[in-house]
Amino acid sequence: MPENDTGRRPPLPPFTEETARRKVRAxxxxxxxxxxQRVALAYTPDSRWRNRSESLTGRERIAAFLTRKWRRxxxxxxxxxxxxYGGDRIAVRFAYEWHDGAGRWYRSYGxxxxxxxRNGLMAHRHASIDDLPISAEERLFHWPLGRRPDDHPGLTELGL
Incomplete structure (x- = not known):
């Protein structure tokens, strides 16, 4: 998998509130x-992950994991x-909506x-995630696939 042009992913640690927010949005x-492939480039070549009950090491395994995830x-x-945030660490909370092949919708929280x-690449990622079945009418994320519009409410504004 190719490196990005510089091998650096600004913003770089140590993080301020502003740079941590930019890193989260990126x-x-x-x-x-x-x-x-694009997502995996944000991680060090030997990045270590824990995602739910699965542990992964390295960009190739991360890319393979994400490929499986987004097929499902x-x-x-x-x-x-x-x-x-502090120093070289950031903690985030998130929610995402998706449906399975049978059309059942979920909101996953974590x-x-x-x-x-020091180059701004993620060396460690630990994720805890819960899935909540929702109806199509309960969905909150309706923007076209891709980047969330800047004027779309965030988690706090949505009461999540």
Whole structure:
């Protein structure tokens, strides 16, 4: 998998509130592309993940995981929100909506803890996630697939 042009992913640690918020939005935007190769470039080549009950190491495994995820989680739309930050670490909370192949909708809620290297690549990601079945009428994320519009409410504004 090719490196990005510089091998750096600004903003770089140590994070301020402003740079942490930009890092969170950049991650949300990338994940909303549902492009496993692009998303994997934000992680160090040896990045370590825990996602639910699965542990992964390395970009290739991360990209393979994301490929499986987005084949199963259809019409995926994600919102992330900064929870805390300090030094080279950021904590986020998130929610995403998706449906399975049978058309059943879900809202998945979770928290992530991130640790970055000096180049702004994520070296560690720990995610805890719960899935809530919802009806199509309960959906809150209706923007066209891709980046969430800037004027779309975030988690706090939506009461999530």
């Amino acid at each position: 991650a949300e935007d990338a994940w909303n592309t549902r492009d496993p 989680e259809l019409d995926y739309r994600l919102v992330k929100e900064l929870w805390a 928290n992530e803890n991130w640790e970055f290297d």
